[in-house]
Amino acid sequence: MKDDKKKLSELGDLLAERMRKITNNFRLGFGSFVDKKLMPFIDPRIEKQLSPCPEPCAEPYGYKHQMTLTTNTEKFRAEVEKAEISGNLDAPEGGFDAIVQSLACNKTIGWRERARKMLVFSTDAGFHIAGDGRLAGVVDPNDGQCHLDRQGYYTETLTQDYPSIARIHQVIKDFKANIIFAVTQKNFDLYKQLSGALPDVSSSVGVLANDSRNIVELIEKEYLKIAEKIIMVDNANASDGLRISYRSPCLTGAMQDTNVCEGIRVGDEVKFEVTLEATHCVDKRDFVLRIGPSGLDEALIVNVHVLCDCDCEQTSKIVKNAAECNGGDMVCGVCRCKPGFVGRKCECNRPGMSTAALNEKCKRTNESAICEGRGVCNCGRCECNPRSNPEEQISGEFCECDNYNCPRHDREICSKHGQCNCGQCICLPQWTGRACECPISQDSCRASNGKICNGKGECICGRCRCFDTPDGKRYSGPKCETCPTCPTKCIEYKPCVMCQAWKTGPYNETKCADCPFKAIIVDELPQINDTTSCQFVDPADDCTFYYLYYYDEAKDNATVWVRERKDCPPPVPVLAIVLAVIAGIVILGILLLVLWKLLTFLHDRAEYARFNNERLMAKWDTNENPIYKQATTTFKNPVYAGKNK
Structure with missing residues (x-):
């Protein structure tokens, strides 16, 4: 995804800005993955192992943790830009290794215990699963543990197989994480099937543009999709003789048997009614139950002790005239009221009515919860629960109304x-x-000419919605005062302005007199709204002139203001240029002569030095001429003794 790297580096600031509108505590981290550096997942050639891409790139690696979670978006940009690009040989990638290590390495990644853990898995390829590693001789199953070295590389990429979908499922469930799969269109169906195999509400799939330009909108959309859905989960096991059931009105107000509520927004409050039932007795009597929303670390811890044999109904264990029961008897922790009294604490004097009948009076419909789950039923009348925020109030006969759940x-x-x-x-x-x-007022849409949206649009909800005219004109701007596609009258008015102001241009006096306006000559152009400025160059003197015009469509007339002074370029100093050229030629000639003289001097000195050196190295006497030879030659006769008789 080399082409997506630049877009991803720009993601930090924009994503942080979007997410802070949803949550006030947002952190960002970064990691990358390729594949196992083994055949047949990479090219076996040495040069391809060192650089598998058409252009120079890094060696393949399984997974690398690039940056710990932080609020520093500038650091995120730097780390993404610094990340090295690599590649593999086959189409799927080792993304499952990255998912496991990103969640299992809790301290290295920087996950906080009570935070919502969110992984954005961005790719344009498929994935390897357990068993694919056997193609490269890797048979040890993935253990789901953290294996990162000090540089952040996954150390078991060559020894452990890819994680299975069951392993991914278990890791996501154990660490209560959520995953957003941001994938290209061709891989959407594949990752949609994968998302369906993972825990409920833990994953979501979105289509990524080819250049990743929509990744911020995709993350925001998929995050809200996950965050707007609450699923209550627990660790109860039917084999232990425990069964938990849930009821909730969610946001509809009607109580229903469900552990899922959707469409939850920030600030909404959802209540669940949990019923714990011991279906049968087992040897283990004590249990610790965790009940909480899926994907979050928040949980209600319930210590359960199952009583299979109750002796509290024995006469000796019954508390007569208990104060908690307003004079009734306390039997096994429940009030047994005297005749004529009903209620959990026998607080209601309603002869002939039961507690269940009084509770029915606190229901808006037969399917509704008592007091809509937002209050308590006191003798057939609802008493609404107070809110932690004193400005927020619950009201209504059945506590069905409030002053904080409005658009x-x-x-x-x-x-x-x-x-x-x-x-x-x-x-x-x-x-x-x-x-x-x-x-209701349309003053915010009124233009400077007094018209609503300049007569080119309609005012909707305090803002102008501009029209597109049949002739292709498109108006824009806060008051529809701008028309980028509309032709101006600058060229049409140009000949009249030139002839009226300076007696130049293509118009003669006759045509100039037929101009539809009389130009107003001013020293400086006025600052007037709804006018159009124009400027042109007069070919007669190469000077630029300026003028403004206001065209009244209703009256079909124009008012034109012309600045009397033109902006002319300064005259060209011909003499100075000629003298400068001559001076330059003379100076250049002198410099060449000096250079020639200098080179000649240096050459002569070198020749003289060479001559002296050869003279000093001569091996003959300086008084003899080595090329001189005597005029006579003497030979000795070997038979002549040279004796005189």
Whole structure:
């Protein structure tokens, strides 16, 4: 994904900005993966093992942890840009190794215990699964443990097989993590099937653009999809004789048998009614149950002790006239009321009615929860629970209303332009809309000419929506005052401006008199709204002139202001240029002569030095001429004794 690296490096700041609108505690980390450095997953040639890409790149590796979780988005950008690109031979990649190590190496990655753990798995290829490692002779199963060295590399990539889907499932469940698979369109179906095999609400799949330009929107969308769904899970086991059932009204208000609530937003409160039942007795009587939402570390710890043989109903164990039961008897922890009294503590004097009948009076419908799960039933009347925030209140006969679950705009309830009443916004007189986000007044759409949206659009919710005219003109801007596609009248008015202001241009006096306007000559152009500025060069003197015009479409006339002074280029100093060229030629000639003289001097000195050196190295006497020979030659006669008689 070399082409996606630049986009990913720009992700940090933008993703942090988006996510901080959803959660106030957001951290970002980074890791990368390729594949096992073994045949047949990589090319066996030595040069390809060192650089498997068409262009120079890094050696293949299984997984590398690049950056610990941090709030420093600049560091994220630097680490992504610094990350080395590599490649493998076959199409699938070793992404499962990366998932296991990213979750199992808790301290190295920097996961916090009570944080929502979110992995964004971005790829344009498939994945290897358990058993594929046998192709390279790797038979040891993946143990799901952390194996990262000090440089962040996965050390068991050559000795352990790829993780199985069951192993991925178990790791995600143990570490309560969520995964967003950001994949290309061709791999969407494959990862959708993988997501279906993982724990509920733990994963989501989104389509990644070819250049990853939509990754921030994809992460935000898929994160909200996961975060808006709550699934209650527990560790109860039917073989232990325990069974847990859940009921919740979620956000609909109707109680139903479910452990899943969807469409949850920030600030919403969902209550679950949990029933624990001992179906049969087993040897183990004490249990520790963990009940909590899937994907989060938050959990309710319940210590359970199962009583199979109860002796609390014996007469000696019954508490007569218990104070907790308002004069009734306490039997096995439950009040047994005197005739005419009902309720959990016998607090209601309602002869002829049962506690169940009183509870039914606290239900809005037969399927609803008692007081909609947001209050307690006291003698047939609901008493709504207080909120931790004193400004938030629950009200209504059945506690069905509140003042905090209303439509929001810019994260504000009823845009702060109204009051929340039982799920609906009651807007102030000057505001309207579902969340009171739209002003009734159209002053915010009024242009400087007094027209709504400049007459080129309509005012919707305090903002202009500009029209597209049939002739192809498209207006834009806050008040539809801009038309980039509209032709201007600068060229049309140019000849008239030239002839009226300076008696130049293509128009003669007759045509100039027929111009549809009379130009206003000014020293400086005025600052007037809704005018169009123009500038051209007069070929007569190569000077630039400026003018403004305002065209009134209703009256079909124009007003033109022309600046009297033109902007002319300074005259060319011909004499100075000629003299400068002559001076340059003379100086260049002198420099060449000096250079020639210098080279000649250096050459003569070298020749003289060489001559002296040869003279000093001569082996003959300086008084003899080595090439001189005598004029006579003497020979000796060997038979002549040379004796005189």
